[in-house]
Amino acid sequence: MAEKEMKDNRESMLIKQEKYLESGIHIGTKMKVRDMTKFIYRTRNDGLYVLDLRKIDERIRIAGKMLARYEPEAITVVASRTYSSYAAAKFCEITGAQLMHGRFVPGRLTNVGRKDFVEPKLVFICDPKGEIQAINESGKMGITTIGLCDTDNYTSFIDWVIPCNNKGRKALALIFYLLAREFSMGKGKISSYDEFTATLEEFESSTAFDALTGVNEPETKPLEEKAKETAKVNEVLAPEAPKPEAKAEEKA
Numbered sequence: 001m002a003e004k005e006m007k008d009n010r011e012s013m014l015i016k017q018e019k020y021l022e023s024g025i026h027i028g029t030k031m032k033v034r035d036m037t038k039f040i041y042r043t044r045n046d047g048l049y050v051l052d053l054r055k056i057d058e059r060i061r062i063a064g065k066m067l068a069r070y071e072p073e074a075i076t077v078v079a080s081r082t083y084s085s086y087a088a089a090k091f092c093e094i095t096g097a098q099l100m101h102g103r104f105v106p107g108r109l110t111n112v113g114r115k116d117f118v119e120p121k122l123v124f125i126c127d128p129k130g131e132i133q134a135i136n137e138s139g140k141m142g143i144t145t146i147g148l149c150d151t152d153n154y155t156s157f158i159d160w161v162i163p164c165n166n167k168g169r170k171a172l173a174l175i176f177y178l179l180a181r182e183f184s185m186g187k188g189k190i191s192s193y194d195e196f197t198a199t200l201e202e203f204e205s206s207t208a209f210d211a212l213t214g215v216n217e218p219e220t221k222p223l224e225e226k227a228k229e230t231a232k233v234n235e236v237l238a239p240e241a242p243k244p245e246a247k248a249e250e251k252a
Contacts, residue, residue, distance in 0.1 A: 013057045014178050023170040026051045028151030035155040039163035049151040051163045059162045060175060063146050064182020066160060067122065072096030076120035078104055078134045083169040084126035084148075087176040089209035090202055094180045097124075099212060100134075109137035122146065127166055128153040148175065173203035 013020070020026060028049035032040060041052040067075060075097035079088040085101040092099045098120065100108070107114050109123070123138045125131050125147035138145045139157035147158035148166040155161050165171040180203075181196045190196050202208065 013053075014061055014182070015174070017053065019174065020053050020056070023165075023174040024168050025056060025164050025171040025174055026053050027165050027168075031152040033152055033154055035161075036149060036151045036153065036163060039161070040151060051151065051165075056163055059160070060178050061182060063160055063162055064179050065186055066144075066146065067095075067097075067124075067179065067183050068186025070122050073098065074121040075124065076100055076118060076122070077124040077126070078131045079126045080104060080130040081127055081167070083172050084166070086169075086206050086209045087172040087203045088124075088126060089212045090198070090205075090207075091176040091180045093208045093212060094198060095183050101209070101213065104131055104134045106133050106137075109134065109141055109143065125158065126172070128155070128158065148172075169204055173200055177203045 026041070028036075028040065028051050030047045030049070032049050039051050039055050041050050043049055072095050075095070076099075077088045077092060077097055078100045079085040080101070080103060085099070088099055088101070091097065098118070100118075105116070108116060108118060109120075111117060120143060122144045123134060123146075125135055125145055128135060128147055128149055135145060135147070135157045137143075144160075145158050146160045146162065147153075147155065148164050149155055149158065149161045150164065150166050153166075162175070164175060177198065177200050180198065181190075181193060184190045184196060185193075
């Protein structure tokens with residue numbers, strides 16, 4: 001009975017569980033904050049926190065439904081990192097949402113005197129640490145927010161949290177792929193997942209970002225970001241350290 005229940009749960013996910021695991025979407029950091037405790041499934045022997053796949057899947061599903069309630073032009077995706085920008089650009093290309101990439105300029109959501117002032121009804125946050133200004137301005141203006149949050153992210157002013165690895169290229173690509181598919185279903189653009197023609201690889205590529213921004217350059221990343229990404233990947237791929245065996249009690 002338990003095996004059947006586990007099988008049903010896996011089959012009811014948005015995508016095969018193996019795809020989730022391959023992307024590393026569930027691998028958190030070695031730090032956690034109280035806000036994210038309820039989404040953590042366990043702690044690996046090497047200190048990395050592991051997020052609950054069921055909760056990740058459920059929250060992506062609901063986020064897709066939330067996004068579909070809004071007109072595309074009323075949605076702004078804030079993506080300050082390279083990999084989130086690539087995946088978000090493809091999402092925006094498919095859905096028609098607006099992309100705000102790179103450093104978030106203060107006042108974009110609050111200063112009506114700015115030429116680049118925007119008034120979205122929903123703001124999608126990719127990195128709460130790097131995009132804290134966008135979160136604060138959304139809170140001040142009463143704008144609904146959805147945020148991708150790792151184990152070390154605070155969630156103040158984020159209305160709907162999607163727990164996930166928000167730094168990995170494959171994880172971000174998978175998240176935006178699923179959101180774009182759910183959005184298309186919600187808007188009635190497709191009637192089944194089989195009709196969704198975009199591929200996961202397209203969300204990893206810079207092609208959509210280059211086309212959206214008019215940039216056509218080789219992929220580049222600041223050295224510091226590259227180092228962080230490499231360290232993250234190494235942590236995900238590293239095998240768990242075996243638990244130390246208890247020492248036998250010495251005889252008196």
